[in-house]
Amino acid sequence: MKRIVVLVLMLIVKTGFAQANNKTFKYGFVDQTGKEIVPCKYDGISAFESGFAVVQLKGKSGVVDKTGKEVIRCIYDEVINKPNWIIVSNKNAKGQYLVKSTDVLLTKKYDEAKSLSPEITAVKLNNKWGFIDVVGEEISPKYDEIIDFGDRFAVVKLNGKFGIVDQIGKEVVPPIYDHVQNFKEGFATVELNKKYGVFDEDGKIVVPVKYDMNFSFADNVSVVKLNEKYGVLDNNGKEIVPVNYDFMMLNDNLLQVKLADKFGLIDKTGKEIVSAKYEIIESFKDGIAVVKLDGKYGFVDKEGKEIVTPKYEKADDFKDGLGAVRIEVGK
Template identity: 30%
Template sequence: MVLVFIFSFPILSDTCPVPYDVLHKLRNGGVVTVLKNQKKISYLEFDDSFFFKEGLAKVKFKGKIGFIDKTGKFVIKPSFIYASIFYQDLAIIHDNGKLGYIDKAGKIVVQPQFDYGYSDQNHFREGFDIIKLKGKFGFLDLTGKIAVEPIFDNADYFYEGLARVTLDGRKGFIDKTGKMIIEYKFDYAKNFSEGLAAVLIDEKWGYINKAGKLEIQPQFEDADSFDDSLANIKINGKWGSIDKYGKLIIEPKFDEKYKFRNGLALVRLDGFYGFINRNGNMVIPNRFTDANHFSGGLADVKFNEKWGYIDLLGNTVIEPEYDDSYYFINGLARVNSYGRFGFIDKTGTTIVYPVYNDAGYFFREGYVKVKMNNKWGYIGENGNLAIEPIFDEATDFQEGLASVKLKGKWGIIEKPNCQ
């Protein structure tokens, strides 16, 4: 009989707050600022630094953009005037006033040839990104090939297999081969959602299907895309909702458009905010001067110049005592009391006392950045300091790392292990 022993070794915790020594060292022919703690040395040598995504972070070094891995090693040497973050393994680069694409090895997949003017960010949607060449718009696929030739005056992304394009001042729709599916004949159009798209004809909005046939006749002053079988429409300056048959479900009487979340929508009526259900009934009366959507079963509302929180029945759960507030995320919400920031839980118990000049909106990977005496540091979800406020700027932790700035330069620090 063979006995197998499995030993489990505890992950050693850091001494928190993690102490950092700020040093200066010669590196690459110059003097750089160095952060040293009990486990690692971090060099602050970048002109700018961004968050990690898909294992890489964009950095600016000596005026050029490159990408580093989580060890701080350059995977793509800094050689670009500009680069976007990676999305689906491709990033946009700028070279000599033109846009191209690189892969994660830094290889140029699409030579810089496209014009500025739509977006410098990489926004592939349904497998395609928008390109602009010689003043005309088309589409690029994920292999880096031009899938739809740039012949359009404007274009939007693909939604439900169709993209809204403009030709000679009129809107229509194409498929992913570039074939015209719906004739370019509309004054304006919005993207398809749930099989229908809002279109403007003779200054009135209606809805078409994917064959271009009018399903709901043009009759509205404005119209939004369908979401969960309802769409906002505007009549006589007020907003209501219709179903996919054009039947009026919610009477147009609200001051602003609205969106349903978990069965309720935040609406403004007669200058005050309340909440309606999908039948249009005001289930939480409009008595708040401002409000936000529900998150985690609570919504922050403003009453008599102060913010508090209500539950789904409209009951006050946390009294209005804050100058500003934010959504609950992972059970905690940022609040502002007399210009100082802290965090509370859903019972209103103070978890992080409002003593900070500023703070991130929510905890990410167990930590949030906080500002004290014009310096940024980090605290854990128990409210204890994890990293002393010593940085001029800082980002949230993402993929276990954060970017920090000190003495004009950026570097990367690891997420602490505070128990």
């Protein structure tokens, strides 16, 4: 007989608040010792989710915890039990969110909630967003929006401006910027009045907000633009290549630079690899790049050596150790 009762209980848990064979049942929960934790008084029950279960009584729904306590009375038309919160609602009423925290259901109701990490829940109240941490501490809702959360930090919006807060709500980057990119490898880029700078995770400005292009750090360096000139900064904000080139871009692990309409190559310390004398330097393939000088094409390697003197009418990228070239005949 005991085995039959257990099977029926499992059926109810899986299928919701169903009755069977026109008989009336009442439901509850027992623990592994056989002790009845939730008394068999409910018309329907659902499985526990993160310490709480939905129960039904007289057509209304509520919630019990694992001690059997009815933490939400059966007064709601609908209760939805999610891993990090519970949504309660009545007919023609918007759902309200109650946040779970370490097996405790917080009593304050919010208009919306979303998970930012296993430890942090974002909550919305009166059109403002805040945070609740894993132990139930609330960081008062004051932000207009939470954009994203990653690596312990969240981008927030306030009065049309953006900043970054950490997981305890401390403003690491104040919300005064036009755009903010969340921390990546310890650094966050900010934009204000079309100028760019960089913060570290301690909230220190490591690159002043004065440069004309966004930062893209690779191997701890970034190309920057200031007053129509280009240079290179390291991730401490130090200018390791002076900002005096007309153009600059990464070409494999070198930097292609432009001076007076001619192109050359430097390394990331500013050391010259190829002087700025070519009309074209194409992307390196197989460690070799096509170059153009005085209207003719040839090849250079990454040490700056002209492995093929520019003398061809056309040259194509190296592939499988060979590069196609073209000459004109019949003249």
